[in-house]
Amino acid sequence: MTPGVRPLIAGNWKMHGLRADGLALARAVAEGARGLDAELVVCPPATLIAAVAEALAGTPVAVGGQDCHAREKGPHTGDISAPMLADAGARYVIVGHSERRAGHGETDAMVRAKAAAAFAAGLVPIVCVGESEAERLAGQAEAVVTRQLAGSLPEGFAARGGVVAYEPVWAIGTGRTPTEADIAAMHGAIRAHLARTAPEGAGVRLLYGGSVKPGNARAILAQPDVDGALVGGASLVAADFLAIAAAAGVSAGR
């Protein structure tokens, strides 16, 4: 954990949740969030953002989108713009998740445009980067992630409060995680890249994502330059998500 940084724990619900489930989950998270020394964000499917934002109004839990289009409006059937997310009550948006890079052909340039659109709409982008297993085995992990950062972060990213999430693709939903030393090494490399490219880079919050669970959260969050977590599966169970958030506060020594 970076000294003095308030941990950020974000839950990516992915394509899970009908209205009743989503509202119940959001309310349970809000109930348990009081008194936790971490910033909490839930990212429901787009259909639930407005309802969840309304349910969470006045609580310490913020709402985020899982993706946005790079344009404000236009003929883009099925897409959602950053201003629409903000209008629905979101404050954050995940962009460049590996499931979108792989499943929707998103390039670094597209991710950069989406992150810029998020800033323009007053949202905080959480930009995801991470290597595949083949890239890690080939010793390319750091080079891949550095290249993704160079291509995906818009001008002024650090100064405007952008967040980076390191999510090794092979750790997502698999129950496998890098070693703590590997996580620390990659977060250190990301920090060094950010600090080289902008004076404010040292203050960017760096999240780790990929099979974060209550059982491993404390050890992962205790690593240097890990300022929080982007949680998938475990964010669908309020008690697990809250346990991860509690571990963040402990790791921050608060």
Ligand SMILES: O=C(CO)[C@H](O)COP(=O)(O)O
């Ligand atoms: O999106 C993720 C968290 O946002 C990431 O895909 C990790 O998912 P998990 O392995 O199910 O935690």
